[in-house]
Amino acid sequence: MSLAVPDAPSPARAVASRVLREPMLVAGLALLLAILMIAALLPLAVDPGLAQVGATLPRQPPSAEHLLGTDVQGRDVLASLVAATPQTLKIGLLAGIIGLTVGTLLGLAAGFFGGLVDTVIRVAADVMMTIPGIAVLLLVATNVRAMSVELMAVIVASLSWMTATRTVRAQTLSLRERSYVDVARLSGDGGVRLVLVEILPNLLPFLAASFVTAVSRAILATIGLEALGLGPQNDLTLGMMIYWAQFYSAILRGLWWWWAPPVAMIALIFVGLLLTSAGLDRIVNVRLRTTA
Amino acid sequence: MYLAYVARRFGMMLVVIALAVTINFVIPRLMPGDPIEQQLNQLAASGGGQIGDVQAIAAAYRAKFGLDQPMLAQYANYWKALFSLDLGVSLAHHPATVAETILAGLPWTVGLLGFTTLVSFALGTWLGARMAWPRGSRIVKALGVPVLLVSALPYFLIGLVLLFLFATVLKVFPAGGGHPFTLQLGWTWESVRGIAYHAALPAASIILAEVGAWAIGMRGMVVSVLGEDYITLAEAKGLPDRRIFLWYGMRNAMLPQFTVLALTLGHIVSGAILVEVVFAYPGIGYQLYQAIQTKDYFVIQGIILLLSVSIALAMFLLDLVYPLIDPRIAAGGR
Numbered sequence: 001m002s003l004a005v006p007d008a009p010s011p012a013r014a015v016a017s018r019v020l021r022e023p024m025l026v027a028g029l030a031l032l033l034a035i036l037m038i039a040a041l042l043p044l045a046v047d048p049g050l051a052q053v054g055a056t057l058p059r060q061p062p063s064a065e066h067l068l069g070t071d072v073q074g075r076d077v078l079a080s081l082v083a084a085t086p087q088t089l090k091i092g093l094l095a096g097i098i099g100l101t102v103g104t105l106l107g108l109a110a111g112f113f114g115g116l117v118d119t120v121i122r123v124a125a126d127v128m129m130t131i132p133g134i135a136v137l138l139l140v141a142t143n144v145r146a147m148s149v150e151l152m153a154v155i156v157a158s159l160s161w162m163t164a165t166r167t168v169r170a171q172t173l174s175l176r177e178r179s180y181v182d183v184a185r186l187s188g189d190g191g192v193r194l195v196l197v198e199i200l201p202n203l204l205p206f207l208a209a210s211f212v213t214a215v216s217r218a219i220l221a222t223i224g225l226e227a228l229g230l231g232p233q234n235d236l237t238l239g240m241m242i243y244w245a246q247f248y249s250a251i252l253r254g255l256w257w258w259w260a261p262p263v264a265m266i267a268l269i270f271v272g273l274l275l276t277s278a279g280l281d282r283i284v285n286v287r288l289r290t291t292a
Numbered sequence: 293m294y295l296a297y298v299a300r301r302f303g304m305m306l307v308v309i310a311l312a313v314t315i316n317f318v319i320p321r322l323m324p325g326d327p328i329e330q331q332l333n334q335l336a337a338s339g340g341g342q343i344g345d346v347q348a349i350a351a352a353y354r355a356k357f358g359l360d361q362p363m364l365a366q367y368a369n370y371w372k373a374l375f376s377l378d379l380g381v382s383l384a385h386h387p388a389t390v391a392e393t394i395l396a397g398l399p400w401t402v403g404l405l406g407f408t409t410l411v412s413f414a415l416g417t418w419l420g421a422r423m424a425w426p427r428g429s430r431i432v433k434a435l436g437v438p439v440l441l442v443s444a445l446p447y448f449l450i451g452l453v454l455l456f457l458f459a460t461v462l463k464v465f466p467a468g469g470g471h472p473f474t475l476q477l478g479w480t481w482e483s484v485r486g487i488a489y490h491a492a493l494p495a496a497s498i499i500l501a502e503v504g505a506w507a508i509g510m511r512g513m514v515v516s517v518l519g520e521d522y523i524t525l526a527e528a529k530g531l532p533d534r535r536i537f538l539w540y541g542m543r544n545a546m547l548p549q550f551t552v553l554a555l556t557l558g559h560i561v562s563g564a565i566l567v568e569v570v571f572a573y574p575g576i577g578y579q580l581y582q583a584i585q586t587k588d589y590f591v592i593q594g595i596i597l598l599l600s601v602s603i604a605l606a607m608f609l610l611d612l613v614y615p616l617i618d619p620r621i622a623a624g625g626r
Contacts, residue, residue: 130308131315132603134562135596139319142584142592220446227448227566229584242452246570251456252467259456263449274444 025279031272042082050076051083069257088238094153095218103164111172125162133159141230209280216273305608312600380590390594401575408498416506424514443504447563451497451570468572513545
């Protein structure tokens with residue numbers, strides 16, 4: 001420890017330089033950005049109409065006309081992929097946002113107010129955590145008549161808020177005792193203001209890391225439900241592409257161009273999310289940085 | 293101390309199971325529409341409309357399943373039926389009961405899951421510890437990134453790729469099923485070989501997907517154990533590296549691995565369901581898939597219930613084991 005205090009860099013600069021020092025984070029963010037760009041820009045180049053059933057000749061291998069070939073129902077695989085990727089990302093982002101928001105609010109409330117509020121929220125989270133999420137997901141999904149992308153996100157989110165609640169509660173409990181919170185309290189700040197101004201900002205880096213994990217888990221859960229045939233029937237998602245390929249035994253029939261692109265896209269999304277969350281973890285979790 | 297802890301954990305398990313049963317009872321009844329009528333309509337549509345008056349049959353079914361009684365009576369009956377293991381009748385394989393259908397698939401799933409979980413736990417824990425150990429081999433350390441990336445992928449994606457490579461292209465492993473068609477199953481060497489041959493690809497998918505998670509968890513734990521004084525002392529005493537690794541390093545880093553086992557149990561089970569679907573492996577997962585395809589309502593419910601109860605039970609069993617490894621847990625209470 002040196003005694004000389006260096007000039008503090010501006011906050012944005014400091015964040016940027018921390019981010020750039022984590023190669024995993026940079027690689028992960030770059031990969032995710034590339035996927036988002038593809039999802040946003042490719043529809044301009046590929047006719048979305050080709051993703052309709054019967055739009056082209058079925059079972060065509062990749063060619064100049066159909067870069068990734070066509071499936072047994074006459075959909076162009078590239079057009080399907082372009083239509084499906086944003087839907088899958090949308091489910092993941094929506095579920096991540098809903099789950100994390102609900103979880104954070106409950107965790108803040110439990111940690112800050114304590115007492116009965118805390119007990120109720122904590123017991124609810126504990127019980128929900130012990131009940132196998134997959135069973136409830138399956139049960140709801142089999143009973144919903146018309147599944148949609150949005151409903152899927154809500155269902156997945158309703159089973160994922162508990163982790164955030166528990167960790168935010170623990171963090172809030174420790175932050176609540178810090179002296180600067182006491183100072184704010186003595187200067188007359190009320191409960192809600194105290195939580196929002198003094199405690200929440202300190203949780204932000206941690207929440208960013210949780211968000212990436214939440215999105216990743218949500219996509220994993222939806223793709224699983226979709227592969228079982230419980231996904232949205234009227235929207236094309238990556239999981240539904242795999243379901244249909246599986247349903248028509250695309251692998252055994254050698255139609256590799258049908259199932260390989262969605263598998264590769266899903267793999268890229270997961271790798272991107274994993275690298276990002278591992279990188280963020282190293283920033284948030286000081287212990288990881290010093291030891292590993 | 294231990295008894296009180298066990299009683300508390302046991303109570304928690306009962307609460308969870310009761311809740312799971314209640315959820316299983318309530319959710320289908322909250323949904324709009326009538327599953328029985330829908331099912332019959334579907335049967336009528338696919339069978340050329342030859343099953344007669346749908347309304348009358350639906351009413352008969354409803355009376356048979358007691359769906360015409362008040363909710364509370366239905367709930368009581370539901371519990372009563374569960375205690376006698378009566379899960380209803382399979383709609384798709386009609387005379388067979390749900391319990392029979394599930395029992396037919398259970399040994400396959402338990403065998404596959406039991407084997408793969410043990411292997412990947414052992415392999416991943418060892419690999420992770422080796423990765424963290426300063427004097428471990430370079431090759432093992434280099435495995436870190438690939439293992440991490442593979443573990444990020446859903447199980448069944450790995451299954452799809454393995455299926456394509458080894459069953460479609462190379463044709464060295466069967467593409468599906470649990471045993472050779474022509475084989476009469478029995479306690480023969482031939483049966484064992486046939487079953488193992490068919491289980492190879494599904495098992496490999498699950499193990500590949502799981503090993504990474506164990507390895508990463510263990511690596512983190514061993515890294516933090518390495519800084520402890522007792523490791524330095526063991527080194528100073530001149531103990532052989534192998535002994536330090538096993539008794540001072542691995543043993544003390546193991547406990548969190550069991551915690552992870554409990555927490556990820558649900559993931560492992562749901563992952564294995566999809567692997568069974570990919571390989572048409574005749575376990576619970578494939579049955580669930582088929583039941584969803586044919587809208588075999590009671591089978592779906594039965595399997596979901598089985599999943600809930602078995603996961604709750606497994607978590608309880610793990611809770612029983614913890615204090616034996618780390619006595620602080622029973623004493624501290626949670």
